[in-house]
Amino acid sequence: xxxxxxxxxxxxxxxxxxxxxxxxxxxxxxxxxxxxxxxxxxxxxxxxxxxxxxxxxxxxxxxxxxxxxxxxxxxxxxxxxxxxxxxxxxxxxxxxxxxxxxxxxxxxxxxxxxxxxxxxxxxxxxxxxxxxxxxxxxxxxxxxxxxxxxxxxxxxxxxxxxxxxxxxxxxxxxxxxxxxxxxxxxxxxxxxxxxxxxxxxxxxxxxxxxxxxxxxxxxxxxxxxxxxxxxxxxxxxxxxxxxxxxxxxxxxxxxxxxxxxxxxxxxxxxxxxxxxxxxxxxxxxxxxxxxxxxxxxxxxxxxxxxxxxxxxxxxxxxxxxxxx
Amino acid sequence: xxxxxxxxxxxxxxxxxxxxxxxxxxxxxxxxxxxxxxxxxxxxxxxxxxxxxxxxxxxxxxxxxxxxxxxxxxxxxxxxxxxxxxxxxxxxxxxxxxxxxxxxxxxxxxxxxxxxxxxxxxxxxxxxxxxxxxxxxxxxxxxxxxxxxxxxxxxxxxxxxxxxxxxxxxxxxxxxxxxxxxxxxxxxxxxxxxxxxxxxxxxxxxxxxxxxxxxxxxxxxxxxxxxxxxxxxxxxxxxxxxxxxxxxxxxxxxxxxxxxxxxxxxxxxxxxxxxxxxxxxxxxxxxxxxxxxxxxxxxxxxxxxxxxxxxxxxxxxxxxxxxxx
Amino acid sequence: xxxxxxxxxxxxxxxxxxxxxxxxxxxxxxxxxxxxxxxxxxxxxxxxxxxxxxxxxxxxxxxxxxxxxxxxxxxxxxxxxxxxxxxxxxxxxxxxxxxxxxxxxxxxxxxxxxxxxxxxxxxxxxxxxxxxxxxxxxxxxxxxxxxxxxxxxxxxxxxxxxxxxxxxxxxxxxxxxxxxxxxxxxxxxxxxxxxxxxxxxxxxxxxxxxxxxxxxxxxxxxxxxxxxxxxxxxxxxxxxxxxxxxxxxxxxxxxxxxxxxxxxxxxxxxxxxxxxxxxxxxxxxxxxxxxxxxxxxxxxxxxxxxxxxxxxxxxxxxxxxxxxxxxxxxxxx
Ligand SMILES: Nc1ncnc2c1ncn2[C@@H]1O[C@H](COP(=O)(O)OP(=O)(O)OP(=O)(O)O)[C@@H](O)[C@H]1O
Ligand SMILES: [Mg+2]
Numbered sequence: 001x002x003x004x005x006x007x008x009x010x011x012x013x014x015x016x017x018x019x020x021x022x023x024x025x026x027x028x029x030x031x032x033x034x035x036x037x038x039x040x041x042x043x044x045x046x047x048x049x050x051x052x053x054x055x056x057x058x059x060x061x062x063x064x065x066x067x068x069x070x071x072x073x074x075x076x077x078x079x080x081x082x083x084x085x086x087x088x089x090x091x092x093x094x095x096x097x098x099x100x101x102x103x104x105x106x107x108x109x110x111x112x113x114x115x116x117x118x119x120x121x122x123x124x125x126x127x128x129x130x131x132x133x134x135x136x137x138x139x140x141x142x143x144x145x146x147x148x149x150x151x152x153x154x155x156x157x158x159x160x161x162x163x164x165x166x167x168x169x170x171x172x173x174x175x176x177x178x179x180x181x182x183x184x185x186x187x188x189x190x191x192x193x194x195x196x197x198x199x200x201x202x203x204x205x206x207x208x209x210x211x212x213x214x215x216x217x218x219x220x221x222x223x224x225x226x227x228x229x230x231x232x233x234x235x236x237x238x239x240x241x242x243x244x245x246x247x248x249x250x251x252x253x254x255x256x257x258x259x260x261x262x263x264x265x266x267x268x269x270x271x272x273x274x275x276x277x278x279x280x281x282x283x284x285x286x287x288x289x290x291x292x293x294x295x296x297x298x299x300x301x302x303x304x305x306x307x308x309x310x311x312x313x314x315x316x317x318x319x320x321x322x323x324x
Numbered sequence: 325x326x327x328x329x330x331x332x333x334x335x336x337x338x339x340x341x342x343x344x345x346x347x348x349x350x351x352x353x354x355x356x357x358x359x360x361x362x363x364x365x366x367x368x369x370x371x372x373x374x375x376x377x378x379x380x381x382x383x384x385x386x387x388x389x390x391x392x393x394x395x396x397x398x399x400x401x402x403x404x405x406x407x408x409x410x411x412x413x414x415x416x417x418x419x420x421x422x423x424x425x426x427x428x429x430x431x432x433x434x435x436x437x438x439x440x441x442x443x444x445x446x447x448x449x450x451x452x453x454x455x456x457x458x459x460x461x462x463x464x465x466x467x468x469x470x471x472x473x474x475x476x477x478x479x480x481x482x483x484x485x486x487x488x489x490x491x492x493x494x495x496x497x498x499x500x501x502x503x504x505x506x507x508x509x510x511x512x513x514x515x516x517x518x519x520x521x522x523x524x525x526x527x528x529x530x531x532x533x534x535x536x537x538x539x540x541x542x543x544x545x546x547x548x549x550x551x552x553x554x555x556x557x558x559x560x561x562x563x564x565x566x567x568x569x570x571x572x573x574x575x576x577x578x579x580x581x582x583x584x585x586x587x588x589x590x591x592x593x594x595x596x597x598x599x600x601x602x603x604x605x606x607x608x609x610x611x612x613x614x615x616x617x618x619x620x621x622x623x624x625x626x627x628x629x630x631x632x633x634x635x636x637x638x639x640x641x642x643x644x645x646x647x648x649x
Numbered sequence: 650x651x652x653x654x655x656x657x658x659x660x661x662x663x664x665x666x667x668x669x670x671x672x673x674x675x676x677x678x679x680x681x682x683x684x685x686x687x688x689x690x691x692x693x694x695x696x697x698x699x700x701x702x703x704x705x706x707x708x709x710x711x712x713x714x715x716x717x718x719x720x721x722x723x724x725x726x727x728x729x730x731x732x733x734x735x736x737x738x739x740x741x742x743x744x745x746x747x748x749x750x751x752x753x754x755x756x757x758x759x760x761x762x763x764x765x766x767x768x769x770x771x772x773x774x775x776x777x778x779x780x781x782x783x784x785x786x787x788x789x790x791x792x793x794x795x796x797x798x799x800x801x802x803x804x805x806x807x808x809x810x811x812x813x814x815x816x817x818x819x820x821x822x823x824x825x826x827x828x829x830x831x832x833x834x835x836x837x838x839x840x841x842x843x844x845x846x847x848x849x850x851x852x853x854x855x856x857x858x859x860x861x862x863x864x865x866x867x868x869x870x871x872x873x874x875x876x877x878x879x880x881x882x883x884x885x886x887x888x889x890x891x892x893x894x895x896x897x898x899x900x901x902x903x904x905x906x907x908x909x910x911x912x913x914x915x916x917x918x919x920x921x922x923x924x925x926x927x928x929x930x931x932x933x934x935x936x937x938x939x940x941x942x943x944x945x946x947x948x949x950x951x952x953x954x955x956x957x958x959x960x961x962x963x964x965x966x967x968x969x970x971x972x973x974x975x976x977x978x979x980x981x982x
Binding site: 147238239249288304 | 337338340341344345348349352450451453466467469470471472473474475478479481482485486492540543544545548549552558561562566580582583584586587590591594595605606609610612614617618620621624625628629632
Binding site for chain 3: 545546547549550551552553554555556557560564565568569572643644645
C-alpha cells in the first residue's frame with residue numbers, strides 16, 4: 001500500500017481520538033445512525049405492514065386514529081399505521097437521499113480532480129458549467145426535468161429518476177471545493193517529484209492526490225447527503241415521489257392533500273417532518289464538525305474581549321515600588 | 325480585473341446561462357407533448373383548421389427543428405408568446421404576469437425582513453463569538469437549515485390557524501377577491517403573516533450564518549487591529565471598518581441564493597394556497613399542463629439570472645477595488 | 650522631578666510577563682517573562698531576537714492589544730501611569746495619541762475599502778485634535794512628508810505599492826504626533842530599494858520630531874544604523890540590554906555573541922541565513938526548561954544553567970546581561 005494511504009489511515013485513528021470528545025459531532029453521528037438503524041430494522045420494530053388497512057371491530061377502516069388508539073403513532077386517512085409507514089419510509093428516504101448524495105459526490109470529485117489536475121480548457125469548461133448551474137434556480141429545473149423524463153415513458157422507476165436528477169445537479173459545490181484543493185496539492189513537492197520520476201497521471205492521482213483530499217470529500221459528502229435528503233422530501237411533497245413506495249416526503253404529501261391539518265391529525269404530519277429534520281440535522285452537524293476539524297479556526301478575532309491583566313504578587317509589587 | 329472586463333464577463337456568463345435555460349426549455353418543449361401545436365393550443369380545445377395552420381406557421385413547425393424552429397420559437401418567447409395553458413385556457417404569458425406580483429410581494433417581504441435581521445444578528449453572533457447569543461444563533465440556523473420549508477409551513481399553518489385563527493389560504497378572503505389590494509390591507513396582512521413568517525425563518529437562518537462567517541473573517545483582518553490601535557472603541561471599529569467589508573460579499577451571496585428563494589416560494593405558496601408563481605408551478609406540474617410549466621420555468625429562471633446580473637453590476641459599484649481600477 | 654536636566658523615562662516596562670492560553674488544549678505558552686527595559690524621550694531602541702522570541706508580543710502587551718486568550722502581569726509605566734491598571738476606555742485615549750504602532754507585515758493593515766487619506770484623518774479627528782478641515786490639511790502634509798503626493802490620499806490601498814503602503818502607515822502613525830512610536834519589522838517583506846527608502850524615512854522622523862522609537866527587527870545592520878540602545882531577547886526573556894556600541898563591541902551573553910558572529914558584515918543582512926548558523930531551535934513556550942532558556946543551545950554552558958535561571962545582571966553602566974558567566978550586580982529593576 002502506498003505511503004500516503006497509510007498516513008491517511010493513521011490520521012483516521014487520530015481523528016477518532018479528537019472526535020470522541022466533540023459533543024456536536026457525536027450528536028450528529030447519533031442522529032444519522034439511529035435513522036439508518038430504523039431503516040434497516042423496520043420490519044422488526046413494526047407489527048403491521050405499512051400497506052395494511054387497520055380495521056375497527058366492525059370491520060371498517062380505522063381512519064385518523066390518534067396515537068395509542070392504534071399503534072404508537074395512530075393511523076392515517078386510509079387507516080394505515082403511521083409508525084409502520086414512518087419506519088418503512090426511512091428506507092425510501094435514506095436510499096434515495098444517500099444514493100443521490102453519493103452520485104453528486106462522485107461526479108463532483110471526479111470533475112473537480114479533472115479540472116484541478118489537468119487545468120487548461122477542461123478546467124475552463126467544467127468551471128463554466130458550474131457557473132451556469134449555480135445560477136439556474138434548482139427546484140424549478142428539477143421539477144421540469146422530472147416531468148419531462150416521466151413523459152418519455154422510459155420505464156424507469158420514479159425513485160430512480162429522482163436519484164439521478166438530484167445526483168446529477170448537486171455536484172457543483174463539491175467540484176469547486178475539490179478543484180481548489182487539488183490545485184494546492186499539485187504544487188507541492190512530492191507531486192512534482194513523482195512527476196519528475198515519470199509517474200503516470202492515474203498513479204499520481206490515486207496515490208498522491210486522493211489520499212490528501214479524501215477527508216475533505218468525506219466531510220463534504222456528509223453535507224451533501226443532508227441536501228439530498230431535503231430535496232428528495234421536497235420533490236416527494238410536490239407529488240414526484242412513488243406513491244407505492246412512500247418516503248417521508250410522500251407521507252407529508254398525502255397528509256397535506258388529505259386534510260390531515262383540518263382533521264388535527266398531528267400524528268400524521270409531525271412525525272415524517274421530524275424524521276427529516278432528524279436525519280438532515282444529523283448530517284449537517286456531522287459535516288460541520290468534520291469540516292471544522294479539517295481546517296480549525298484556532299484564533300479568535302480582534303474584537304473578542306481584552307487580554308486579562310493579572311495582579312502581580314505582593315513581593316513583586318514591593319520590588320517595583322522600591323524602584324519608583 | 326477592471327470594472328469593464330468584469331462587467332463583460334458577467335454579462336457573457338448571464339447570456340450563456342440564459343441560452344442554456346432557453347435550450348433546455350426548447351428541448352423539453354419538443355419532448356413533453358406529442359404534437360407541438362397541441363402543446364400550444366391545448367389538448368381538448370377545438371380550433372379551426374386555419375388557426376391551426378397559422379399557429380404552425382407562427383412556430384415554423386413546417387421547417388427543420390434546428391436552427392429554424394429553435395430560433396423562431398425563441399423569437400416567439402422573446403415577444404412574450406408562451407403558448408396557451410391547457411388547464412386554464414388562457415395565454416400563458418397573461419397568467420404569469422397576473423401571478424408575478426403576488427410572488428414578488430411575498431418574497432420581497434420575506435427577504436427584506438430576513439436580510440435585515442440576519443445581518444444584524446449574524447454581526448452580533450460573530451462579534452460575540454461563543455457567547456450564548458452566538459450559540460443560540462448558530463443552533464437556530466442549523467435547525468432552520470435542516471427543516472424542510474414546506475413542513476415548517478405546514479406546522480405554522482396548523483398552529484396559526486387553530487390558535488390564532490389566522491386564514492389558511494390565499495391572499496385575501498373570498499369576499500375581498502377582486503378589490504384593489506390596498507383597500508383590504510388588514511385582511512391582506514392576516515393572510516400574508518404566516519407565509520412571510522415561514523419564509524423569513526428559513527432565510528433568516530441562512531443569512532445569519534453567512535453574515536456571521538463574513539464578519540468573523542473580517543474581524544480577523546489586520547486592518548481591524550489597526551483601527552483598534554488607533555484608539556477606536558469596538559463599536560466604532562465595527563461600524564466604520566468591519567461592516568462595509570463584511571457586507572460586500574453578502575451582496576453576491578444573496579444574489580446566488582435567489583434560486584433558493586424561488587424554491588422557498590414554490591413550497592410556501594403550495595402549502596398556503598397562495599396565488600403566485602410557485603403555486604402555479606405546482607399546479608401545472610400536477611395537472612401536467614406543460615405549456616404553463618415551461619412558461620413558468622422560463623420566467624423564474626430568467627428572473628433569477630437577471631437579478632443575479634444586477635447584483636453583480638451593483639457589486640462593481642459598491643466595491644472600490646473594482647470601481648477604481 | 651527635582652532634577653529636570655536628567656530626563657525621566659517615557660516608558661518603563663517592569664517585570665512584564667505575558668502568557669497565552671492555547672485555545673485547543675488549554676496549555677499555557679509563556680511568551681514573555683519578566684521583561685524590563687526603559688525608553689527615554691527621543692531615544693531609539695532596537696528590539697532584536699529570533700522569530701518567536703516575543704518581540705511583537707512585547708509591543709502588543711504595552712499597547713494592550715493582545716487577544717482575550719492572553720494574560721498580562723507586571724507594570725508598564727507611561728510617564729507616571731501604569732497602563733496595565735487602566736480600564737479599556739482610558740487606555741483608548743493613550744493609543745495613537747501617545748503610543749502609535751506600525752504593525753509587522755503592514756501590507757494588510759489598511760482598510761481595503763476606505764481611502765488612505767480618510768484612514769489617516771480618522772485617527773486625528775477621533776482624538777479630537779483638530780477640526781475636520783485642519784485635519785485634511787494635516788493629512789496632506791503627512792503624506793507629502795513620507796513622499797506620497799497628497800492627491801493620492803484619495804486613492805485606495807490596493808492602488809499603492811507595498812513600499813507606499815508602508816510609508817502611508819508611518820504617516821498614519823505620526824498623525825497624532827505620538828511621543829512613542831513602535832515599528833514592528835518595518836522593512837521586512839519589502840525589496841531592498843524600498844527598505845532603504847523606509848529606513849531613510851525613519852531616520853528623518855527621528856531627527857525632525859524627536860520622538861522615541863522602538864524598532865523591532867531581525868536585522869542587526871538596521872539596529873547599528875538607527876538605534877542607540879539594544880534589547881536582545883531570547884525565548885521570551887531579555888538576554889542582554891544596553892547601549893548599542895557596548896553590545897556590538899563587548900557582547901556578554903553567549904546568544905548575543907552568536908547572533909553578532911552570524912552577522913560578520915553588518916551591511917549585508919539576510920536574517921534567514923544568520924539564524925541558520927546558531928545550531929538548535931528556540932525552546933517551546935509550553936515546555937520551558939527550568940534553567941536558562943538558552944542552555945540547550947549554549948556552547949559555554951555550566952552545570953547550574955540547566956536548573957537555575959540566571960538573573961539580569963548589570964555588567965557595566967546601563968549594560969545588562971542574563972548569564973551565569975557574567976559578573977555584576979543584580980539589575981535594580
Ligand atoms: N494570540 C496568541 N496565542 C497564542 N500564542 C501566541 C499568540 N501570539 C503570539 N503567540 C506566541 O508567542 C510567541 C512570541 O510571538 P511573537 O509574535 O511575539 O514573536 P516575534 O518575536 O515577534 O517573532 P517574529 O520575528 O516572527 O515576528 C510565539 O511563540 C507565538 O507563537
Ligand atoms: Mg513579530
